[in-house]
Amino acid sequence: METLDRLIWVVFPYLCMAIFVFGHIYRYRVDKFHWTAKSSEFIEKKQLMIGSLMFHLGIIPVIFGHIGGLAIPIAWMNAIGVNDHLYHIGAIYIGGIFGFMTLIGMIILTFRRFSLSSVRKLSSFSDLAVNSLLLFIVFVGMYATLVTNVVQPDFDYRMTISVWFRDLFLFRANPAIMADVPWSFKIHVLTGFAIFAFWPFTRLVHVWSVPLNYVGRSYILYRRHKPTN
Template sequence: MDLGNTLAFLVFPYITLTIFTVGHISRYITDRYGWNAKSSEFLEKKSLFLAVTFFHWGMLLVLFGHASGLLIPQRFLDMVGINGETHTFIAHYNGMATGIVAFIGLALLLYRRIALPRIQRTTSHNDFITLGALLVVSATGLYNVMFGHYYMLDTIAPWIRGIVTFTPDPGLMLDVPLSYKIHIISALALLAFSPFSRLVHIWSVPLTYFSRCWIVFRRRALE
């Protein structure tokens, strides 16, 4: 048994997932008024629009790709005619396209927080850690997609499914390349940090917005 590997891919994931769950519950109970995205639109919206749109569309598609590509067992995909090779091909090009869009958006968001004085003055350490951590996770993910060329359906994919189904097997991670391990560890660390940041807004998707009644701001002048 490799102690470092067990700590990194058995103990650490469950510690981070526990902090993630308990942290969100406690933040929701104790800081409901602080539970939001802390929009900076009223301070500056020209560069925000492009940056935030690129980042969110890219990131949401990246997350969707991770969930569908890693959590669905390959035997189910085989049943619908998607074999391991096709799966890897789709994951590679889909990950590259969506990852690049998210990364550009993220770089613009960070630039905006450093370069625009009024945005910089209202940016906290927590905001910088959030954007910096997202940048590390995105950059290592993009590096793996572009240069990794590692077949993960027999190692990383069953390992993550083992974690979420409470049947962990850290041995699957022993021979995974270092750059993939850094990506996974940094993503887990970000998960543990997220309940204490503005990232809590992810869990408050305003779905009712699409079905709510019109809000009348001004009456039409009566004729």
């Protein structure tokens, strides 16, 4: 059992992170001209617009919430005046709102990709797999936040998952810390690492191609051309 726990909570996360890093390097070197997401907007636009908007508006605060909860120790939070009560209000209520937006967005996007034959034909296996996995991850995360936290109010992931997560990056991960973590949180963590392993080989690489230079780019000037006689 100890060996299995070490494989799950030490070897697997490091393997996923290694694939994430070296997979991106490999993908860029051999397939950089397909480093983008194939657009299906010309096939169907309404569901894509609604689902994509809700997903992106929700996922950005959710990501920052995860970073805050996992990377910042409780003592640091208390030092800036965020006690446990305030933190859990933000995590459950504010996090729940943005998590719900993310979930609805993923439901719309996944339903669109699977239900519309024209979009499905344009989709690769990895597209369908990533949509399904992301939907599952978000659903389990919402379940853990809104159900597990209510059923097991004494559980505090910042005392277990967060400590284990930070120790991963200090190369002293202790699988024993995860022993008493509820299954919903365990599944959410493991599938979260799994999506990082799939990331370099899917359309998710388009995240790194966001044209941020457009923000500071000069406007394009259009001048009327007066025909000469």
